[in-house]
Amino acid sequence: MMDRIGIGWRSEIAAGILANLNEIDVVEVIADDFFDATNKHIQSLQTLSKQVPVVFHGVSLGLASSTPVEITRLEKTARLMEKVRPESWSEHLAFVRGGGLEIGHLAAPPRTDATIEGAIKNLFLAKRIVGALPHVENIATLIEPPGSDYDEVFWINSILHGSNAGLLLDLHNLYANAINFGEDPFYMISKLPLEKIVSIHLAGGKWVSNKQYGDERRLLDDHLHDVPDAVYSLLTEVASMVNNPLTVIIERDGLFPSMECLIQQIKQARHAISVGRGRKTINQNTVAT
Amino acid sequence: MSAQDFEAFLAIIYVDKNARKSFLADPIAEAKKYGLSENECTKLRDMDMTGLAFATRSFERKREIKLKLSQRKFFPTWLRFVFRDSP
Numbered sequence: 307m308m309d310r311i312g313i314g315w316r317s318e319i320a321a322g323i324l325a326n327l328n329e330i331d332v333v334e335v336i337a338d339d340f341f342d343a344t345n346k347h348i349q350s351l352q353t354l355s356k357q358v359p360v361v362f363h364g365v366s367l368g369l370a371s372s373t374p375v376e377i378t379r380l381e382k383t384a385r386l387m388e389k390v391r392p393e394s395w396s397e398h399l400a401f402v403r404g405g406g407l408e409i410g411h412l413a414a415p416p417r418t419d420a421t422i423e424g425a426i427k428n429l430f431l432a433k434r435i436v437g438a439l440p441h442v443e444n445i446a447t448l449i450e451p452p453g454s455d456y457d458e459v460f461w462i463n464s465i466l467h468g469s470n471a472g473l474l475l476d477l478h479n480l481y482a483n484a485i486n487f488g489e490d491p492f493y494m495i496s497k498l499p500l501e502k503i504v505s506i507h508l509a510g511g512k513w514v515s516n517k518q519y520g521d522e523r524r525l526l527d528d529h530l531h532d533v534p535d536a537v538y539s540l541l542t543e544v545a546s547m548v549n550n551p552l553t554v555i556i557e558r559d560g561l562f563p564s565m566e567c568l569i570q571q572i573k574q575a576r577h578a579i580s581v582g583r584g585r586k587t588i589n590q591n592t593v594a595t
Numbered sequence: 596m597s598a599q600d601f602e603a604f605l606a607i608i609y610v611d612k613n614a615r616k617s618f619l620a621d622p623i624a625e626a627k628k629y630g631l632s633e634n635e636c637t638k639l640r641d642m643d644m645t646g647l648a649f650a651t652r653s654f655e656r657k658r659e660i661k662l663k664l665s666q667r668k669f670f671p672t673w674l675r676f677v678f679r680d681s682p
Contacts, residue, residue: 372598405603407610410658413650416605420598448653449646453601453638516648524649 322565545582
């Protein structure tokens, strides 16, 4: 299997995606958008999946929590998977609700034994109900998760080890967290279990500041900007290290540029992977000689 | 208290402006009021308060966007493109 580059399916760029399938290897569909969809909408997804490989991406399960994931959400995922039969599905290592209150977005839980155990239990439950383990994605956070005992990489590794799930490595999330909290993104990547990395997300973001805190600013992963060069460099790094074929998805949620610009980013991702794979081959040949 | 209670408390201060204001005024007292342990209260007092401001503003914007999107019709625009090539 080859490395593949694709894009997140969004209604605003649907026409552009369908007109450029020669450049797009795979599309990622937000599963939650179709939980309560009509038959007609499901049929449209089925039609889409006949034109291009489709993977599902979930955003609301809240897997990384000491609270058990809601069965009804898993059942909806299972029904959708059964109807559309995507290649795979993924979810975030996030908590999204607590005490019955919806946070409204992906939040980083305390990195503790309790959330490691909770996430592993939730992943096994997801596998039992949906029929397959999701790939799990590292999230971006603007706040160092309160109450944490572990760093991000140790926490992620523990969940991957305990659940045997594959890693959907979001390179902009990793990059933003590294920048915001003084880490080296290349070092973080080197500490991840490379054999678990099966797919990649690329996105962009912007700097945000808060007058209340003087000059302090943080990098927000907003999916509204082009993928920065630093993230392509990280993609090259990953491709130079892993053996698995990678499925790379460019995520864009708004402020859509022209389709030509998005296709250019797909090409740039393809180039970044190619450079990394080339570097890997050279390294292997050097070792062999 | 349990890890679930700690997460629930975080959810409250992430979402509820008034609860957050009270927490920022006196973190230990507010966390204690919720029944969290001494250790948990200390962790909350020492948390990344700058990050709290950044994160809660981001969460609030996300909730606003979701609300707007939920008021829109379900994907009215793209169906015709998918069905264009269907058999």
